[in-house]
Amino acid sequence: MVGRLDWRPADEHPGLLAEPVAAAIGEVPEAEVAEIDPELADTAAFCERYGVPLELSANCVVVAAKRGGQVAHAACVVLATDRADVNGVVRRHLGARKASFAPMDEATSLTRMEYGGITPVGLPAGWPILVDEAAAAASRVVVGSGLRRSKILLPGKALAGLPDAEVMKLAL
Template structure:
């Protein structure tokens, strides 16, 4: 099955509310509707013939120092894993960093689990974009909802407010 890409501003009905508010501020974002049961990366890539190295995942991290918890998003290609306990923890100057619990990630972002994306995240969250993602001409990412995917340039992600480009692999 192939994907039918259209400008995201033309199909905001496919997006989570915070993402719909953010897409007009990012150049060239496209959206395609998908089967929500196939939103998880491996199933999506297999069904829609998208290579894993063309797909990027957004991981929400909870960084702790003292009694404070700060959240951040990490963007990595689906072929990679973010070094949350090393690179990410040190970059965020945290004593401990881990994947945020699903319920917290969903509540804090206003997005569906499995569709969380850096577009529309809370403004005070750092967005750590792996260099491989930032250099990519076009990556497929979540839309905030499981019923669609976004396509955006790596430069577009690197240019988001709060974005920082670094090597996230350990």
Template sequence: MWSFAGSLQPEPAASRPDLLAAPVAHAVAALPEAGSVGVAAIDAGLADTAAFCDAYGVAAADSANCVIVKGKRGGDVRFAACVVLATMRADVNGVVRRRLDVRSASFAPMEEAVALTGMEYGGITPLGLAAEWPILVDAAVAASAGVVVGAGIRGAKLFLPGAVLAALPGAEIVEGLGRPIG
């Protein structure tokens, strides 16, 4: 089922809440398609995408990164999660800034992202985020038969079809959200 998992052998995520941050475990349990979501334990020191892909034989094109973006307009602060393939970079200053309708947008500071999500830095995932936040999913991620994302902790990864991410509450498929790196 999770043929893109490299050397890892995922288990159904719903049966392993010990490998998920609390908000992620709640979100997985609420998914109608929870059976299509797998989880595998990894070395927490290898949670960063390049190290993870190298160590476990997962292609970067099968990995997706979730970044929290903070935008401001006057005194109003808005957050969004952006999900792009690991081979791409989120267009924060263009696509995301316009979507949030803010004057400036940037990656949320690590401490703030961790505090607001209830997840570990390097493991933040779109599952289990604040209901009022938009989840911007690059069209390439949504179309993917399977991607690897964080599990809310650095010591695990989730394996799921891109369609599951695209169907999350608050998710929007965004063409051109990801820009090629380099």
């Protein structure tokens, strides 16, 4: 087990998942879910309280990539010990003139997930999911559930197997 949490099969507990995550969790048969205090959803507080090492926790951020007046969105998944190179690797990969973290209200409305719980599982169809190679190589990682009150545990290889996922060196 990872940390001090009661991990249960995610597909059997859809009430602990945001609606789009619950609809897509069947694509990740090894996924487990655990309920947490929503006040401790942010990575550092979560890892400290529940005994999850930072290197087993991954963050998913929504990026807005702009080029010629058009805005495209993508998700980046990196281990909590790293930061995504949004202005370099991500911007170039997406062919954008400018790339930045999407504003909170935009990220939550587009994903239909809560801020602090956004996860790569269940993102809008066609969004690139850029997964850092270290996250994809991890035996197990903890990510958001789409809600602040729970987390998902899944194999790193499951991140690489998500629809529209691409594994690359994203971390600075």
